[in-house]
Amino acid sequence: MSESKKAVIIGAGVAGIATAIFLAQKGISVEVYEKNANPGGRCGQMIQEGHRFDLGATILLMPSLYRRVFASLGLDMDRELETTSLEPVYKLFFGDGTDFAFTRDKEKMKSQLEGMEPGSFEHYERYVKEGYEFFNMAKLGLLGRNFYHVFQFINFKNVQLLIRLKTWIRHTNYIKRFFRHPHLQMAFTFQNIYVGQNPYKQPAFFSMLPGAEIAEGALFPKGGMHRVVEKLLSTAVELGVQFQYKNPVSKIIVNGNKTEGIQLEDGSIIKADLVIANADLPYVYSRLLPESRMSRRLQKKEYSCSAIVFHWGVDKVYPQLEHHSVFLNDPYKEGMEKIFNEKSISVNPSFYIHAPVRTDKSAAPENQDTLSVIVPAGHVDGKSGQDWQQLKQTARDGVIRRLKEAGLTDIEEHIKFETCYLPKTWESYCNVTNGSVFGSLSHTIFQMGYFRPHNRHNKYKNLYFAGGSTHPGNGIPLVLLSAKLTSERILKNV
Numbered sequence: 348m349s350e351s352k353k354a355v356i357i358g359a360g361v362a363g364i365a366t367a368i369f370l371a372q373k374g375i376s377v378e379v380y381e382k383n384a385n386p387g388g389r390c391g392q393m394i395q396e397g398h399r400f401d402l403g404a405t406i407l408l409m410p411s412l413y414r415r416v417f418a419s420l421g422l423d424m425d426r427e428l429e430t431t432s433l434e435p436v437y438k439l440f441f442g443d444g445t446d447f448a449f450t451r452d453k454e455k456m457k458s459q460l461e462g463m464e465p466g467s468f469e470h471y472e473r474y475v476k477e478g479y480e481f482f483n484m485a486k487l488g489l490l491g492r493n494f495y496h497v498f499q500f501i502n503f504k505n506v507q508l509l510i511r512l513k514t515w516i517r518h519t520n521y522i523k524r525f526f527r528h529p530h531l532q533m534a535f536t537f538q539n540i541y542v543g544q545n546p547y548k549q550p551a552f553f554s555m556l557p558g559a560e561i562a563e564g565a566l567f568p569k570g571g572m573h574r575v576v577e578k579l580l581s582t583a584v585e586l587g588v589q590f591q592y593k594n595p596v597s598k599i600i601v602n603g604n605k606t607e608g609i610q611l612e613d614g615s616i617i618k619a620d621l622v623i624a625n626a627d628l629p630y631v632y633s634r635l636l637p638e639s640r641m642s643r644r645l646q647k648k649e650y651s652c653s654a655i656v657f658h659w660g661v662d663k664v665y666p667q668l669e670h671h672s673v674f675l676n677d678p679y680k681e682g683m684e685k686i687f688n689e690k691s692i693s694v695n696p697s698f699y700i701h702a703p704v705r706t707d708k709s710a711a712p713e714n715q716d717t718l719s720v721i722v723p724a725g726h727v728d729g730k731s732g733q734d735w736q737q738l739k740q741t742a743r744d745g746v747i748r749r750l751k752e753a754g755l756t757d758i759e760e761h762i763k764f765e766t767c768y769l770p771k772t773w774e775s776y777c778n779v780t781n782g783s784v785f786g787s788l789s790h791t792i793f794q795m796g797y798f799r800p801h802n803r804h805n806k807y808k809n810l811y812f813a814g815g816s817t818h819p820g821n822g823i824p825l826v827l828l829s830a831k832l833t834s835e836r837i838l839k840n841v
């Protein structure tokens with residue numbers, strides 16, 4: 348390979364930075380252009396009055412995938428990130444005032460389950476084992492490889508795999524084979540939300556999420572999830588990668604069947620042999636490339652849900668909360684329908700709280716708390732008459748009410764400051780289509796594998812994509828894999 352090749356990467360998200368490292372390690376000169384003042388995108392960070400917040404991603408799940416990608420970058424993930432395995436993984440709070448520790452401790456899990464539904468521990472063990480098998484099968488056959496042509500995806504072996512992965516049965520129907528108690532059915536299906544999906548619509552295959560949580564645990568890197576970005580960034584900089592912040596790209600320059608580089612918003616042109624778009628793929632097709640049939644087709648695809656996020660600096664520590672706390676409110680099914688059908692939120696929304704001080708005191712000033720509340724919400728949709736200020740108020744009222752019920756009676760008085768990210772904020776902050784932060788494209792079975800938009804442009808052969816909206820999908824472990832797969836494809840072709 349020629350050492351004089353030059354690549355430009357649009358976006359300094361996790362996938363953009365990891366791709367930069369893979370390419371720079373092979374002697375390609377890499378420049379990264381990022382619209383924001385800081386790196387990380389949806390894995391960014393905010394520090395205010397001594398409170399440190401992870402803006403988006405907070406849970407380090409599927410550590411085996413991190414280890415695999417880090418190892419191929421020459422990094423030892425556990426050493427570099429100084430991780431702690433969380434126990435419990437999280438605590439679940441139900442609407443009737445009961446709670447449930449999602450624990451990896453077998454004895455604790457057994458006594459909780461048997462107390463709720465006699466005989467259920469055995470079913471739990473089978474559910475988790477099968478879910479983790481789905482994860483391992485998917486890792487090899489579906490997520491961890493490139494599909495260079497359609498017959499690598501649609502063939503007898505893969506059809507068998509899709510059947511074994513139970514892609515034909517909905518998760519909420521599948522769970523009934525294991526648990527009768529509605530709280531247990533909720534406790535082992537809500538994880539679909541991690542990838543922006545409705546468990547009532549998506550397949551049993553996603554039981555791989557709770558399966559992997561129990562089998563591999565959830566880790567916390569000292570300093571927060573943004574440490575992943577910082578570590579990747581320092582590695583890239585050491586390799587000579589140039590990062591240009593506050594430099595939005597306005598256009599990908601194309602000529603015939605190739606790209607010649609990019610144009611920045613200030614008008615300057617950057618020539619390159621390769622362009623890699625880490626920015627959201629549907630956004631790139633609709634805003635940075637000439638109009639095409641593909642850009643129109645992408646608009647009609649299914650998009651993941653979004654989230655209303657409140658970051659609170661709090662002058663008190665609430666022992667009721669674990670590092671990760673999930674509040675699942677009734678009615679569960681209607682709550683999902685509000686998000687996915689009405690593109691709205693319920694007046695009694697389910698939500699999640701990240702409270703990192705319990706594991707890492709450096710996340711807040713002494714005796715204070717840093718809380719991020721994530722409320723899954725409908726994505727931005729011009730046809731749904733959304734009033735975001737009203738939806739924000741509904742979300743906030745619902746969260747505060749539920750926290751008071753859980754014993755955080757004076758929470759409102761102790762919030763020193765609040766920053767809120769609405770779906771519209773995500774849309775403009777990261778250029779994520781519809782503010783669909785868990786995708787952006789949804790992970791339906793017809794939008795995965797070969798059916799997910801490819802990581803190489805069909806026409807412009809030196810234009811590639813890396814990130815959540817291309818193969819294999821969204822979430823930090825998968826966007827790291829995306830960087831690896833896209834880089835492998837590039838290096839095969841240069």
Ligand SMILES: Cc1cc2nc3c(=O)[nH]c(=O)nc-3n(C[C@H](O)[C@H](O)[C@H](O)COP(=O)(O)OP(=O)(O)OC[C@H]3O[C@@H](n4cnc5c(N)ncnc54)[C@H](O)[C@@H]3O)c2cc1C
Pocket residue numbers: 357358359360361362363380381382383386387388389390402403404405406407408594595596597625626627654656721776777778779784785813814815816821822823824826
């Ligand atoms: C609230 C929330 C909670 C989440 N929780 C988790 C979690 O717990 N665990 C987990 O694994 N994942 C989680 N995720 C998902 C995870 O954050 C994303 O999958 C991941 O960060 C996406 O990385 P990316 O590199 O694909 O894209 P991005 O992070 O979106 O990076 C793309 C970059 O491109 C830049 N860009 C866009 N357009 C342009 C342009 N025109 N010019 C220059 N730059 C541009 C953007 O500013 C951005 O920095 C969460 C996400 C959110 C929002």
